[in-house]
Amino acid sequence: MARTLDDLAAISGVSRSTVSRVINGGSSSERARRRVLAALEETGYRPNLAARTLASGRSGVVGVVIHLAPGLLFQDPYFGRLLQGVADALAERSLGMMLWLGNRTREENLERILSMRLLDGAIVTAHEVDDPLVDGLLASSLPIVLLGHRRDDVTASYVSIDDVAALDAVVRHLASIGRTRIGHISGKRGTVAAEDRIAGFWRAIDRAGLREDARVVDGDFTEPAGERGAAELLDAGVDAIACGNDASARGALRVIRERGLRVPEDVALTGFDDLEFAAQMDPPLTTVRQGIQTQGVYAGRALFDLLNHPDDGPRRIVLPTELVIRQSTVGVSSRP
Amino acid sequence: MARTLDDLAAISGVSRSTVSRVINGGSSSERARRRVLAALEETGYRPNLAARTLASGRSGVVGVVIHLAPGLLFQDPYFGRLLQGVADALAERSLGMMLWLGNRTREENLERILSMRLLDGAIVTAHEVDDPLVDGLLASSLPIVLLGHRRDDVTASYVSIDDVAALDAVVRHLASIGRTRIGHISGKRGTVAAEDRIAGFWRAIDRAGLREDARVVDGDFTEPAGERGAAELLDAGVDAIACGNDASARGALRVIRERGLRVPEDVALTGFDDLEFAAQMDPPLTTVRQGIQTQGVYAGRALFDLLNHPDDGPRRIVLPTELVIRQSTVGVSSRP
DNA sequence: GCCTAGGATGGGAGCGCTCCCAATCCGCTG
């Protein structure tokens, strides 16, 4: 059983170095290549990653850090999609993927990630405005691509969307259909997505001159928060509710219904994410489509590029969003 | 900057071997230990995993293979839960986790996993009755714990539930409330869960002497399949539908409603999994609770044990399920 | 004060690979 390069060298009658060259695509004669390839085929030899890593300083393995409250993690298809996108992109480039989910404290996690010295780089979700794990990672020498977080600093690479512009577009749409008393149920405060969407909300509200009757209530991206937020906004008499995401829109819809109000006649409703269920709601939900899986794919690619061309500077990718208009803002009424 | 054991040895004034012993818990004098610990603290030294792996043959990293049709993967909270459980258990034991999702073909994946020679072991979802990836992994020398698959062979370690008994209990419950025309919307044929649940269904049906009016239609664990299956079963005039999982029960409920039938008066309905939404359905869904996250935790533990005590033989863990009875089988009617 | 046993210690020999450099080979040119 051939387990080492030297075994293979003996079998194919060339040197260890030549075998290594054939395997790694160095230059070698046709004759040598053929013999090594034959031996490779015959023995089913696999290089030892640990040895390769030790010798070369590169492992071909990157870390993926998804650090969130355990509850939120897989409640929402969001993270699964992201992960799938990242996994696809990395697999395509033959990069291995070590995963960290949100166990332990952030600091311990940081320690472990750095400590390995096995990782070539990492993709890190950075949803919170302030996150010591992210700061620490960024400060280390490890190549990092941030997911979903535009940092103010100009050295970080990231893949994100323009949340400000997205909510701005939602509000413009609501205004364009004649809504004047618009409310927003925010996402979890302290997350970039929530804060930026709030900022976008106010920007559009101000441009439309609707600040007087506009209102933001705090949510947290969950259905129950949508219910609470909707109750509060309806009490205030809004005629449109822009939700921080689809899940809270689902909660909001339930409350709107319970009060016997019609969507969109009495209250227009929008979400964010365009998850599967959005189109299947009754009425179908106007929402913002963000290619979640695509973000994962881009992050994987960006990291790959970063590893191979470290000198090209940071990768800063802002992916487009799309306002998907459905019957919850324009169209026939749903039954109350 | 101390990056190697030798650096540390120089700083603390002892030998490389002694430093290694202190770090790895070998015996050493109090004096040596203190000096090394101080140097450790001071320099923030981290051992190089690749070097350690190469020298010791153990990496402290295990693989987690979740190999499924991409669509199914994160549609259902099932896999997220599983992953979270596994991640928690592994992190608690300081094991790293490399993840493979369902990209590439099974065979390529197998190749890669084996080829690394970096993994100490692996946890592998084995949902399908027949899966060459699982067979190959089992045949390799890598310690493996299967998730959700009881193999006939007696050498494999696994963590699973007793699907046969679970569906048997569901049917007994339905019979006990007087249902005689019972239908089952199966999960995806070819998966162990689906096949075993079907087997459990028929076992209980036969015991209750209800085979005459019983009926199984093929589903695939999705909501649309639940709709199709329910339509077919209702046409056949069933008075109870046992669904392969909660998602299909949700689909089934929609169809039952559309036909103006009441649950449970006209048709009793059950699911499987007890996901969050089951209790929030209208009416709340009778279902089988399986601790999904718990299965992940047990798998992590089992693998850890297997790695540390390889001679204790395979770990074969069958976790209990619980029939959770709610208003979809007994109780007041929901509005049709 | 000497001997002994046991623990503590240091150094050497790898683990399997990459990388570099010197040696060798080849086909051509003059």
Place this chain on the structure above:
DNA sequence: CAGCGGATTGGGAGCGCTCCCATCCTAGGC
């Protein structure tokens, strides 16, 4: 046919760690 340059090759020197063994202490018993 010697001379040349580029391509190919082989071997040595690590990468940073663990493991083993020979050596060195130290304390206790006589």
